[in-house]
Amino acid sequence: MRSPYFTAEHDAFRLQVRGLLAAETAGAADVWERERHLPRTLWKTLADHELLGLLYSRDDGGTDRDLFTSIVFLEELGRTGYGGLRAAVSVHAYMATHYLATAGSPELRAACLTPAIRGERVAALALTEPGAGSDLSGLSTTASREGDHYVVRGTKSMVSNGTTADFHVIAARTTPVSGGGHSGRTGLSLLVVDAAAPGVTVEPQPTLGWRAAGTARVTYDEVHAPAGHLIGRQDSGFFYLMRGLQLERLAAAALALGGMDRCLEQTLRFTGGRTIFDGPLSGLQAPRHKLADLVTELEAARQLVHHTAWCLQQGALPMTECTMAKLYTTELACRMADTSLQLQGSYGYQDGSEAARVHRDARAATIAAGPSEVMRDIIARDLPGA
Numbered sequence: 117m118r119s120p121y122f123t124a125e126h127d128a129f130r131l132q133v134r135g136l137l138a139a140e141t142a143g144a145a146d147v148w149e150r151e152r153h154l155p156r157t158l159w160k161t162l163a164d165h166e167l168l169g170l171l172y173s174r175d176d177g178g179t180d181r182d183l184f185t186s187i188v189f190l191e192e193l194g195r196t197g198y199g200g201l202r203a204a205v206s207v208h209a210y211m212a213t214h215y216l217a218t219a220g221s222p223e224l225r226a227a228c229l230t231p232a233i234r235g236e237r238v239a240a241l242a243l244t245e246p247g248a249g250s251d252l253s254g255l256s257t258t259a260s261r262e263g264d265h266y267v268v269r270g271t272k273s274m275v276s277n278g279t280t281a282d283f284h285v286i287a288a289r290t291t292p293v294s295g296g297g298h299s300g301r302t303g304l305s306l307l308v309v310d311a312a313a314p315g316v317t318v319e320p321q322p323t324l325g326w327r328a329a330g331t332a333r334v335t336y337d338e339v340h341a342p343a344g345h346l347i348g349r350q351d352s353g354f355f356y357l358m359r360g361l362q363l364e365r366l367a368a369a370a371l372a373l374g375g376m377d378r379c380l381e382q383t384l385r386f387t388g389g390r391t392i393f394d395g396p397l398s399g400l401q402a403p404r405h406k407l408a409d410l411v412t413e414l415e416a417a418r419q420l421v422h423h424t425a426w427c428l429q430q431g432a433l434p435m436t437e438c439t440m441a442k443l444y445t446t447e448l449a450c451r452m453a454d455t456s457l458q459l460q461g462s463y464g465y466q467d468g469s470e471a472a473r474v475h476r477d478a479r480a481a482t483i484a485a486g487p488s489e490v491m492r493d494i495i496a497r498d499l500p501g502a
């Protein structure tokens with residue numbers, strides 16, 4: 117039966133994106149994994165197909181499509197099976213640039229957002245620091261206003277697209293909390309730092325999975341950012357983040373859905389083709405029941421993600437649903453990846469197998485964009501009596 121959320125236009129878009137991503141990744145994505153970054157040409161190709169500004173206004177160069185068009189794109193990115201690709205593209209198109217689109221000045225949008233939508237400038241989002249990740253109130257990078265610019269001092273860690281980005285959207289402390297300390301949610305601001313600015317040092321930070329995402333540690337040593345690079349109001353960074361992180365969680369969930377569809381199909385192909393004890397592996401009851409459970413949970417996850425997207429599209433800010441969707445899909449993806457690898461036995465465990473890549477990539481998503489424990493804390497806050 118047709119989903120109430122997707123139109124025939126969405127279906128046609130899905131087929132078009134699936135074809136494009138299959139063509140672009142064939143034979144190339146494994147090279148990106150080895151080289152640990154995406155090629156410049158890919159950004160241009162995605163932009164030429166109008167895929168980097170789906171949510172953004174036409175005035176900024178976007179296509180202003182509805183949220184479900186983005187859900188289709190994110191699911192199809194997930195469906196490629198390459199976690200590094202999906203992290204890099206979603207950070208660029210839905211995370212870093214989101215803050216520019218929703219709170220950036222017209223000049224800043226023209227300088228950063230429009231070139232990002234055109235695939236000419238790559239964006240990164242630099243929140244996490246060596247000393248603070250889950251707890252953003254502990255961020256210690258500072259941006260001090262001096263005349264017509266900010267001076268940025270600090271280090272960011274685990275920055276996806278970090279090795280290739282042209283600019284970073286960073287969270288920095290613009291006002292120390294009272295008492296002179298550097299902690300707390302107030303006094304944080306978002307601003308853009310050019311990756312080529314003097315004082316920016318980028319060091320690759322190789323990770324277990326998401327290998328093509330170009331993860332890096334970035335140090336800002338007295339880096340000058342023009343005052344016009346401030347996103348929105350000074351000291352209101354936490355407010356923007358609380359809204360933006362909902363989209364980030366929903367995007368993570370949609371990516372996980374697509375990844376699970378792919379993982380399931382690949383597993384079924386393997387179990388159907390593997391002969392064991394005189395019949396196909398898929399004919400044994402134990403794997404059949406495992407897969408039946410997973411496919412049931414995947415369907416439940418899909419309904420949660422699509423319902424959450426629908427709430428967001430109606431103008432609500434469904435914080436709990438976004439959090440549940442991120443928690444449930446990313447943990448389910450880990451269980452599915454683990455079952456898939458187990459069912460593929462020594463074939464799955466070999467270096468270079470799809471099952472091995474899916475396994476290590478799935479693991480990243482329960483940490484990035486906020487670990488599962490933090491998701492559970494947020495959900496529990498809304499429980500009656502909690």
Ligand SMILES: Cc1cc2nc3c(=O)[nH]c(=O)nc-3n(C[C@H](O)[C@H](O)[C@H](O)COP(=O)(O)OP(=O)(O)OC[C@H]3O[C@@H](n4cnc5c(N)ncnc54)[C@H](O)[C@@H]3O)c2cc1C
Nearest residue numbers: 241242243244248249250274275276480484485486487489
């Ligand atoms: C592959 C990858 C890509 C990433 N990309 C980016 C990026 O592009 N930009 C960016 O800014 N950041 C990025 N991150 C960082 C990510 O957002 C942080 O890793 C995450 O927020 C957790 O912070 P932390 O690693 O400092 O862990 P910590 O905050 O130190 O937490 C460590 C562990 O403690 C546990 N824990 C944390 N809080 C609680 C709690 N309340 N209750 C119980 N247990 C808890 C969890 O198990 C958690 O994993 C990325 C991370 C990964 C793994």
